[in-house]
Amino acid sequence: MSLAAAAPATESRSASRWPAHRQRAFIFWAALVALLLSFCTVSIMTLVELRNDTWQRAANSARSLALAQSLEISRRFQIYDSVLRSIAQAAGDDAFTQIDWISQQAVLFDGALVDSALADIIVADATGRVRWSRRGGVGAETNISDTPYFQAQRAAIRNGLLISRPLVLHGRAPDMVVAISRGLETRDGSFDGLVTALVRLDLFEHIMSGATLGPNDVVNLVSEDGIFLARSPSLPGIVGRDVSSVPDASLFLSAPPEGFTSRSQFDHIQRIFSAVHLRDMPLLLSVGLSEDDIFASWNRRAQTIGLVLCLLAGMTLFLAFQIRREFRRRIETENTLRSSEEQYRLLADHSTDLIIRLDAEMNRRYVSPAALRFLGYEPDEMLDQNARTLIHSDDWPIVLRIADNARQAVGGTEDCYRLRRRDGSYIWVEGRYSYVPSDGGFIAVLRDITKRRMVEAKLAAAHAELTALVNTDPLTGLSNRRHFDEMLLDLAAKGDGAPVSLLMMDIDRFKLFNDTYGHPEGDRCLRAVAGAMRTAMESENAVPARIGGEEMALILPGRTLAQAQIVAERIRATVEALAIPHAGNETNGAIVTLSIGCAERPCQADVLEPLIGEADQMLYEAKRTGRNRVASRLILRKAQPLPAAPTDYPQREAVERFRVLKLANGREELDTLAKHVADLLKMPVGFISLYDRNEVELVGRHNITLATSSKDASFCRYAVQAQEPMVVADLSIDPRFAQNPFVTCDRGARFYAAAPMIDPRSGEAIGAVSVCHHQPYYLFGAEERAILSAFARMAMQGMD
Known part of the structure; x- marks a missing residue:
C-alpha cells in the first residue's frame, strides 16, 4: 500500500477516535448557529421586504399626488387657453376692424375671465406693438417684439399655445409671471401678432401648497427644458433657474412612472420622487417625499426587530450554555453516581x-x-x-x-x-x-x-432526683421559693384567663416560739405545719411551698377565691387541731396557729404582682385583726364595720396635749414630716391625721388640700382602733373602701398605708401618719411598714 493511499485511512481512524461527547457538542453548536442564522436571515428578508413595500407605497402616494396636482394646474391652463382663443377669434373677425378702439377694447376684454392670478392679457400686432391690454393704458411706444415668447411665436406660429420662462413684470418689483401665448394669423396663414396672458407664478405655488405634505416634502413645477416655474414650499431664488444640467435632471424630465430617488441640490434632503407631464402642456410636475419621514416608522420597527433578535439570540446562547452545562453536570453526575453506588455498596x-x-x-x-x-x-x-x-x-x-x-x-x-x-x-x-x-x-x-x-434513663432519674432536690425545701419537703416563683411564671405565661388562687400563710408569733422552745422545736413545728398543709390539700395540681422562715404559700390553679377560702380554712383548722403548745400566743389559746391571706386573679401576663401583693395584704390583714384567721376580699365584704371607739377622757386628754405641744407654733413641722415620709416611700401624697372627738383633722399635709373628714369616711380609723399599721394595696377592690367617696371620685385614692400615733403616756391611739397613691401598689412590705411606724413615733416626740 502506498503512503498516499494510507493517509485517508489514517484520517478516518483519527476521526473515529474523536470522543462521542465532542461529536455531540459539535452537532449541538452547529445546530444552534444554524438556528441563529436562520433567525437573522428571516428577519433581514422581512425588513428588506417591508422597506421595499414602504418605498413603493411612498412612490405611489407621490404619483397620486402629482397626478392630482397636475390635473388642477392643467385645468387652469385650459381655462386661460380658452380665454386666449376667444380673444384671438374676436380680433380676427372682419366686423372687429370696423369699430373704434374703445369698442374693440370692450369686445376683447369685457367678457374675459376675472382672475387675480392673471396679471394682464395683451394683444400685439405682427411688429410687436401692443394694440390692446386688459389693463388699458396702451401707448404707441409699447412693444414686445424683443420678448422671447413673441419671438418664439413669430418663429413657429404653428406651435399653438406656448409657455414662456418666468418673467418680471415691467415696473413691478419681484412679481414673477409666465406668459401664455397664442399666435394670430392672417387669411393667408402668415403671422399677424399674438395674444398673451401673463399668469402670476404664485398661482401655482398656491395650488401646490394645498397638497397634504410632511415638513420635508416638496412639489416642483418645471418646464420641459428644465426651467423652474414654482416650488412648494417656496425657496428664494429658485424660480426661473435652469436645472437641466444638475444631477438626476434626466430622471425628472423623463418622468419614469415607477418613481425614483434623488437628493436635492438645494436642501440636500434625500426624497422619493414621482413626476408627470401636464396634459398638452410643456410642463412637468414632480412630488418628492422625504425618505427620513417615510422610513421613520420602518426604522423604529427595524430597531425593535433588531433588539428583539439580539435578545432572542442572547437568551438562546444563554440557554445553550446552561443546557450544555447541565449536560456536563449530568454526565459528571452519572459518573459520580456510578462511583457512589460502588462506594455505597462497599459502605x-x-x-x-x-x-x-x-x-x-x-x-x-x-x-x-x-x-x-x-x-x-x-x-x-x-x-x-x-x-x-x-x-x-x-x-x-x-x-x-x-x-x-x-x-x-x-x-x-x-x-x-x-x-x-x-x-x-x-x-x-x-x-x-x-x-x-x-x-x-x-x-x-x-x-x-x-x-x-440505658445511660439516658439513669441520667433522667438522676436529673429528676436533682430537680426535686433543687426545687424542694429540705426541712419541710415543700417546694422552695425558687420552684414557687417558677410555677407562678409558668401560669402567667399560659395566659389562658383561667382563675388561679394563692394562699399566703404565716405561723403566728413564730419568733416567740423559737425564743421560748428553741430552734429544733421550731423546725419540728414547721414540719408539722407543712404536713397539715399536705393533709388539707384537695387538688393534685396544688403547689405548697415554703417561701421563707415561717412563711408558707399554696398555689391553687383553676380555683376561685371562694374555693381557695375553703381550702385555707381547712388548713387553718388542721393546724389548730394539732394543738402544738405556744405560750407566746396566749390570745389564740396558747397553741400554734396560722394566719392566712387569700387572693385570686385570672392567668395573664401581669398576674404576678397583683396576685402576690393582694395575698400578702390579706395575710397582713388577718394578722392585724387578731391572727388565727383567714382574710380575703370576700371575708372583708361580710365583716361588720368596727364600732366607733368611745372618746374617753384619756384619749381626749392626749389629743388636747398634742394640740398644745405640736400645733401651738403652727403646722410647718408636721407638714415637713408628711412630705418627708411621702418622699421616702415614693408616694405622691402624705398626711398626718388627728382622730378628734367628732371628725378627723389633717394636721400635717403634703400634696393634699383636704383639711377634715368624717370618721366614717376616714381610712385611718381601722389603724387607730386596732393600733396596728394598715396597708391597702388597692382600695377599689377592698369591700371596706370600694364605695368610699375618696375612692370613687375622679383621680381617687387607690393605695393607702397608715401607722397609728400612740400617746406614750396613756397608750391611746390619737391619729395616724398616712401615705396615698392614685395607682394600686403591691410592693409595700415589712420594711416600708417599719418606716411608716418610725415616722408615727417621730410625730409623737415630745409628748412624754
Missing part, C-alpha cells in the same frame, strides 16, 4: 449501621449485612417482609410518622423505637428515613442505641 456491606431499603408498602427490598449483628437474622431472611413484623407494636405509629414526614419533606424524619431480635428480646434503635420519590419507598438507616438509652 453498606461493611457499615456498623443497619441499612434497609423499603418500598412504598414498607416491605423490605434490601437489608445490609449488619442485620446479623443487630437482630440475629441473615439479610435474606428479612427480605420481602413488611417492616412492621419486627417493630414493637407500641412504636409502629412512630415509624409511620417518620415515614410521612420524610414523604412530605418536613422535619422529624428520625426517631427512636424498638426492634425485636431473633431471641425475642428488644433493642432500641435510632432510625433515620429518607424518601425515594422514584418509587415512593424509603431508605432507613438504623443505629443501635440500647446502651445509650
